[in-house]
Amino acid sequence: MKHLTLAAGLLAATSVVAETPVLSIYAPDYFTSEWGPGPAIEQAFEATCACDLEFSAGDVLPRLMLEGSSTNADIVIGLNTDVTKKARETGLFAAHGQNNADLDLPIAWADDVFLPFDWAYVSFVYDETRLATAPSGFEDLVNLPEGSKIVIQDPRSSISGLALVLWVKAVYGDQAEAYWARLAPKILTVTKGWSEAYGLFTSGEADVVLSFNTSPAYHIAAESDLTKKAAIFDEGHYAFFELVAKVAGTDQPELADQFMSFVMSDAFQSLIPETNWSYPAAQPASAWPAVFADLPMPDKAIFYDDVTAAQLRDEAIAEWRRALSQ
Amino acid sequence: MASRVVAIIMGAAVLAAILLPLGAVWSASDGLVRPTADDWASIRFTVYQASLSAVISVGLAIPVARALFYRHFWGRDVVVMLMGAPFILPVIVAVLGLISVFGQNGLVNGVLGYFGVKTVSIYGLQGILLAHVFFNLPLATRMVLAAWGAIPTERLRLAQSLGLSGLALFRIIEAPMLLRVIPAAFAVIFVICLSSFAVALTLGGGPKATTLELAIYQAFRFDFDLGKAASLGMIQLGLAGSAAVALTLIGVRTDLGQGLDRPVLRIGDPVWRIILDVFHIMWAAAFLLVPLGMVMAYGLWGISSLGGDVWIAAGRSILMALASTVLCLGIALCLMHKWGEVIGSLGIAISPLVLGTGVFLMLRKIGNPFEYALVVTLCVNALMALPFVLRILRPAAEDTRAHYGRLAQSLGLSPWAWVRWVLVPRMARTLGFAAGLVAALAMGDLGVIALFGTAEHATLPLKLYQLMGAYRMSQAAAAAVLLVGISLGLFWLFERLGRRYA
Numbered sequence A: 001m002k003h004l005t006l007a008a009g010l011l012a013a014t015s016v017v018a019e020t021p022v023l024s025i026y027a028p029d030y031f032t033s034e035w036g037p038g039p040a041i042e043q044a045f046e047a048t049c050a051c052d053l054e055f056s057a058g059d060v061l062p063r064l065m066l067e068g069s070s071t072n073a074d075i076v077i078g079l080n081t082d083v084t085k086k087a088r089e090t091g092l093f094a095a096h097g098q099n100n101a102d103l104d105l106p107i108a109w110a111d112d113v114f115l116p117f118d119w120a121y122v123s124f125v126y127d128e129t130r131l132a133t134a135p136s137g138f139e140d141l142v143n144l145p146e147g148s149k150i151v152i153q154d155p156r157s158s159i160s161g162l163a164l165v166l167w168v169k170a171v172y173g174d175q176a177e178a179y180w181a182r183l184a185p186k187i188l189t190v191t192k193g194w195s196e197a198y199g200l201f202t203s204g205e206a207d208v209v210l211s212f213n214t215s216p217a218y219h220i221a222a223e224s225d226l227t228k229k230a231a232i233f234d235e236g237h238y239a240f241f242e243l244v245a246k247v248a249g250t251d252q253p254e255l256a257d258q259f260m261s262f263v264m265s266d267a268f269q270s271l272i273p274e275t276n277w278s279y280p281a282a283q284p285a286s287a288w289p290a291v292f293a294d295l296p297m298p299d300k301a302i303f304y305d306d307v308t309a310a311q312l313r314d315e316a317i318a319e320w321r322r323a324l325s326q
Numbered sequence B: 001m002a003s004r005v006v007a008i009i010m011g012a013a014v015l016a017a018i019l020l021p022l023g024a025v026w027s028a029s030d031g032l033v034r035p036t037a038d039d040w041a042s043i044r045f046t047v048y049q050a051s052l053s054a055v056i057s058v059g060l061a062i063p064v065a066r067a068l069f070y071r072h073f074w075g076r077d078v079v080v081m082l083m084g085a086p087f088i089l090p091v092i093v094a095v096l097g098l099i100s101v102f103g104q105n106g107l108v109n110g111v112l113g114y115f116g117v118k119t120v121s122i123y124g125l126q127g128i129l130l131a132h133v134f135f136n137l138p139l140a141t142r143m144v145l146a147a148w149g150a151i152p153t154e155r156l157r158l159a160q161s162l163g164l165s166g167l168a169l170f171r172i173i174e175a176p177m178l179l180r181v182i183p184a185a186f187a188v189i190f191v192i193c194l195s196s197f198a199v200a201l202t203l204g205g206g207p208k209a210t211t212l213e214l215a216i217y218q219a220f221r222f223d224f225d226l227g228k229a230a231s232l233g234m235i236q237l238g239l240a241g242s243a244a245v246a247l248t249l250i251g252v253r254t255d256l257g258q259g260l261d262r263p264v265l266r267i268g269d270p271v272w273r274i275i276l277d278v279f280h281i282m283w284a285a286a287f288l289l290v291p292l293g294m295v296m297a298y299g300l301w302g303i304s305s306l307g308g309d310v311w312i313a314a315g316r317s318i319l320m321a322l323a324s325t326v327l328c329l330g331i332a333l334c335l336m337h338k339w340g341e342v343i344g345s346l347g348i349a350i351s352p353l354v355l356g357t358g359v360f361l362m363l364r365k366i367g368n369p370f371e372y373a374l375v376v377t378l379c380v381n382a383l384m385a386l387p388f389v390l391r392i393l394r395p396a397a398e399d400t401r402a403h404y405g406r407l408a409q410s411l412g413l414s415p416w417a418w419v420r421w422v423l424v425p426r427m428a429r430t431l432g433f434a435a436g437l438v439a440a441l442a443m444g445d446l447g448v449i450a451l452f453g454t455a456e457h458a459t460l461p462l463k464l465y466q467l468m469g470a471y472r473m474s475q476a477a478a479a480a481v482l483l484v485g486i487s488l489g490l491f492w493l494f495e496r497l498g499r500r501y502a
Helices: A002-019 A038-049 A060-070 A081-089 A138-142 A159-186 A194-202 A215-223 A253-264 A306-324 B002-028 B037-070 B076-082 B091-102 B107-114 B125-149 B153-161 B166-194 B198-204 B212-221 B226-250 B271-305 B308-334 B338-348 B352-364 B369-411 B415-444 B460-469 B473-500
Strands: A022-027 A052-057 A075-080 A115-127 A150-153 A187-191 A208-212 A228-231 A237-247
Touching (some): A022 A038, A022 A060, A022 A253, A038 A253, A060 A075, A060 B352, A081 A159, A081 A237, A081 A306, A115 A159, A115 A253, A159 A187, A159 A208, A159 A306, A187 B198, A194 A208, A194 B091, A194 B198, A215 A228, A237 A253, B002 B352, B002 B369, B037 B076, B037 B125, B037 B166, B037 B226, B076 B473, B091 B125, B091 B473, B125 B166, B125 B198, B125 B271, B125 B415, B166 B226, B166 B338, B166 B369, B212 B352, B226 B338, B226 B352, B308 B369, B308 B415, B308 B460, B352 B369, B369 B415, B415 B460
Parallel strands (some): A022 A052, A150 A187
Antiparallel strands (some): A115 A237
16 A cells, blocks of 8 residues: 555656756866856746756757757857857858847847857966966967966867967967967867866976966956956957857747746846856846956957858868977 | 576676677668778887886886785885875876976976986887886785785795795795786776777877877767777777787696684894885885876865765765675676686777777667766676676685685585685785775776766866866865775775675
8 A cells, every 4th residue: 555655756756857847958077066157047937937957968059969859959059169060050040039139249240040148258377476478469378487487278068268369360360270289388288178277287297277367357356366366468359258059949948948037137147247156148248247357368359250260170270280290 | 507607608608798788889880991001000119018018017017016915014005005096097187297206397307306307208119118007006006915825825834944934935836826917907907908098198298109099099089980980899808808818828727725813923024125115015016106196296285176966976876886896896796707707808999989889889779878877887886896896806716616625525614604705705815905995096097978868977087177168277186195095995884894704
């Protein structure tokens, strides 16, 4: 008898779960971890949607490409403009349905499929206790004091590494390869991803690391450490946007639309700075936490749309590889 | 007969588990692609660094293992166990540990700087070799040490009473033993180093040190070029497979005879020999333990700052490690023959990325791959530890069969009695060591969980990477200490169990 009651209870429980619609979101690992924005976003959205938001963590784009139209994803979050061309060509995504004019970005946003939810400037971060004068341009990196070293990420395995190669290409054009050759002696090493490079920097092995201009905010807010600074370059900085998109074949179109609107809301945007350590995409600087509003910013944003980025990519990486393999 | 059927079925299953995912990636692609000139450069570099790493690791392991075998000192067992730790460290942690010793601002350059010597750079081929030897010297040493231990003590006693020493002892007893173990150790380390990626890149100093695995990663992550990934995956498997086959075939199978497990008596070594042995033990211990100590010292104080989620992930990792151990030993015991060892070697010869993607593609045909995440991780962990376990277990199993098989037959022992009264007691020590190794490896492996991982299934290594990705470097260091502690604990526990039953 007891067993029957238990079984009935279990059955009832599953049917209740089945009635709650599930919104499935593919996101990168750093996004869904307990230290990322994922958990807070899940809680905030579930409070309004009478649904169950499920994050599925991993390599978002490769997985989506593997799954094709049979994907379970309703929303994909955490893509980046430099690799979205291939994603767009699959036709797997629907229009984001939001008003691009509501965004508050350093450039005008015209894409109606991929919607930015946060951004930052790709920047070199240094420790002012180890580097007396701040570099103010790419030439200053070449002329760093004897013994000072930079660590960067590999453009073939890291998205921030790729952004750097495109940034150098934008500044130096045909001279990009020559620039890399001049910079090579200052580069301590190249890492697979951001974490390895940043670990080398914080452990004191390198004096300068390729990261974002918002990185110092973490050290200020969480560690009260004011010595980590982003070097602001006169040439301007490559702008790095993280994107969210709605999957065309979603079985929860209303929920997906609701989530896209939620991304643009203050509830979502206010969660971003101190969990993802970047600027929210749809809030004016006056709404940012003080630690972010106080960060120095470059005067000029450099940006390639995904078509141009895809065109330049192979050549820019080949130049980088040749120059650094000498 | 029955055991042969089991062996064939298990061999076929392991082979299928490796080849089917590769085939799945291939069939999902638009066809295989010819490698570019850059790819060939990467392939050449990969083979070059892997060969050098294997030669150096095995070469250095011989004097160290010899010294550890003949010298008995207080705390020897602890030293032997701790020296095994680098093998099971997560890559990123080991690299940071090495850099704290050999890096720009590391201990070595600190000391050199004190004496006015110019900074020595770790970045370059020397860095790759340093790291690969750091990872693999423990494995090579343990394999060679085990081979020394397999020499019947009666032989050593006889050699003593005949006054054999130095060169004669080496030629008659030690050299045949080394010929048997060296090809196996070389093969396994060569294959491990073939799939090096993050270590080779970071310590290699840049794109000069591009390996095959990086090219595969790039093909998946940025180009979504499954044809290229499959092509390169096949080349990698081909290289590793031919190395494994060649070295298994040329591996000299010498029977060192049977003994009664008496303790070794060791008297009358010349003083220079003792000094040399002490020197070998000292440098190996310093080389392997100082970077480990730096990692521990940096992370230890932060352990209390780790959140509950990290501890839960640690618990999950322990359970998965134990399950992987049972599975791996089960498979290994069915594959105790030469071809089993060759097939088993392929477990680390296939790129984890190709394997993970292939399994993902296959599972999609039957359901949601994420529901199988834990099972897949378990199987992959078991598969990847299989080569090591086979290399460790097979010599012991074959010796037992050769030495006690006929006696058992004449006594009419049932298969169960054979396993219970002969095989397990004879192999308990080796089984304990093998089990400890699988458990520790499974503990530290990020494996395919990165592709399949969902928030609910996070393992301790994944948490470590998440902490790093969220700027929390000191908490990541604490998680690393926890990981090393648990891995060593499991290793110690299994070895202990093995000895209890020996």
